[in-house]
Amino acid sequence: MPTLMLSLYCKAKALFASRDRGATAAEYAMIVAAVAAAVALAVFAFGDRITALFDGACNSMTEGGGDC
Known part of the structure; x- marks a missing residue:
């Protein structure tokens, strides 16, 4: 059971981390x-x-006496 919860937590964290990069790119563009x-x-x-x-x-x- 703890392994399943850890797996779901890691997948959710990875999903939110990838969304954060897109927001950062948009902020830099602004x-x-x-x-x-x-x-x-x-x-x-x-x-x-x-x-x-x-x-x-x-x-x-x-x-x-110089030249531009």
Whole structure:
């Protein structure tokens, strides 16, 4: 009798463990989507400033005799 109970317990535990992995993958996908949305928002909000910053740095290099 204890062997049967142990067997059922192990099978149930394995079933729930495999379901947990799928939930973890879904949670990681949601985190990746949130980070991608934050990056896209930052690019739209600060894109012109970042472009101006890099253009200024490039111009400083070319004025000093360098090449971008």
